[in-house]
Amino acid sequence: MVKPKKEFFWLALVIFLAAVLQITINLIKTLINKDLVDFLVYWQALNNFLAGKDVYQFFYSFPLDKIPFNYPPSALLILLPFKIFPIKIAEIIWLVLSFFSLWFSLWVVKILTKSKISWPHFLLVLALFTQTFPVKFTLILGQVNLIVLGLFMAAIYLRQKFFKQSIICLTLASGIKLFPLFSLAIFLIWKKYVYVFGVLLIFIFLNFLPGISLFKEYYFQVLPGLSQISDQPNFYDQSVAALLTRLHLNPLISPIIFFALFVLLLIKVKQKKFSFIEPFLMICALFSIFGPFSWQHHLVFSYPLILYLYLKNLNQKNLLSKIFFFLLWLAFAFHFKSETNPLLSNPIIASYRTIIILLILAYQFFNYYEY
Numbered sequence: 001m002v003k004p005k006k007e008f009f010w011l012a013l014v015i016f017l018a019a020v021l022q023i024t025i026n027l028i029k030t031l032i033n034k035d036l037v038d039f040l041v042y043w044q045a046l047n048n049f050l051a052g053k054d055v056y057q058f059f060y061s062f063p064l065d066k067i068p069f070n071y072p073p074s075a076l077l078i079l080l081p082f083k084i085f086p087i088k089i090a091e092i093i094w095l096v097l098s099f100f101s102l103w104f105s106l107w108v109v110k111i112l113t114k115s116k117i118s119w120p121h122f123l124l125v126l127a128l129f130t131q132t133f134p135v136k137f138t139l140i141l142g143q144v145n146l147i148v149l150g151l152f153m154a155a156i157y158l159r160q161k162f163f164k165q166s167i168i169c170l171t172l173a174s175g176i177k178l179f180p181l182f183s184l185a186i187f188l189i190w191k192k193y194v195y196v197f198g199v200l201l202i203f204i205f206l207n208f209l210p211g212i213s214l215f216k217e218y219y220f221q222v223l224p225g226l227s228q229i230s231d232q233p234n235f236y237d238q239s240v241a242a243l244l245t246r247l248h249l250n251p252l253i254s255p256i257i258f259f260a261l262f263v264l265l266l267i268k269v270k271q272k273k274f275s276f277i278e279p280f281l282m283i284c285a286l287f288s289i290f291g292p293f294s295w296q297h298h299l300v301f302s303y304p305l306i307l308y309l310y311l312k313n314l315n316q317k318n319l320l321s322k323i324f325f326f327l328l329w330l331a332f333a334f335h336f337k338s339e340t341n342p343l344l345s346n347p348i349i350a351s352y353r354t355i356i357i358l359l360i361l362a363y364q365f366f367n368y369y370e371y
Helices: 006-033 037-050 073-084 087-112 119-130 133-141 145-158 163-176 179-189 193-208 212-226 240-246 253-270 278-289 296-314 319-333 352-366
Strands: none
Touching: 006 087, 006 119, 006 133, 037 073, 037 087, 037 133, 073 087, 073 163, 073 193, 073 212, 087 119, 087 133, 087 145, 087 296, 119 296, 119 319, 133 145, 133 296, 133 319, 145 163, 145 179, 145 278, 145 296, 163 179, 163 193, 179 193, 179 253, 179 278, 193 212, 240 253, 240 352, 253 278, 253 352, 278 296, 278 352, 296 319, 296 352, 319 352
């Protein structure tokens, strides 16, 4: 890493802390007046679980909202330790973990790419990522996305030297959101059979432990229901299915596109077209937009790939990459205040972040280095 001048370091640190402080002030104001909407869903679902009730038969985050608990049974066990604390303390811990999960995930990208980016430069990058709407949206809702991302990136970081710890991290990430399980296909190609078996064994155990009835209900009733694609995407939906619907195309094409891209990814992994970290970052980015419904806070899963491409071009001293990255930041920092904005009637504008991520994925698929 390039040794920075002290004055640049302190300036970058002040900018980074200011970026964090601005969000923190808003979060404190929210916590004073109410609980975090999605965190309250987890909290109330845990209350029902501890009371022996069927968590999938209730709506949560009441009295203001009615939101179902759409996570696998394993998530109940993973989130259970937060019940040790009063809800306000638990929410603070949750937010601190979310902040550090974001920064840790981006740090892992920096380490595994062996980037020579200076600390002042990297702090500025962290500040920019922190000051994006998907991050703010995730935090203000108390969503679990950043924590899942942190666990997934920890699994990738630990894989080569800390085998068992990596298995635990990937299992925990998969136990909350299922998409990290798709990364096991990469390990199968690499013939890491013990790793795959370890993750699946613990994952199945964690899903059966809360009760067979919950397991059957989630995987045979709740999950199939979540796979249904809406024909009327809402303002916050940045899925490829929503983009296709807005373009008056068949949204059922979306899973076909995903499957084709995933197979292409595995083929290129088999051909050794990617470095160690690249396919995992691409899986994250794929799942940020290829769900049946992708909230804008899901887009944080694309951030490691965006940073990876920036650092890869930065290592080549490509000045244009800095300009392009800043434009990307503007695109993710900007947010329409109201769904009634007339510009959103244009399908391209309504799904512009989806299109950006698709273009980034296309670039990564066809502009790789031989390893």
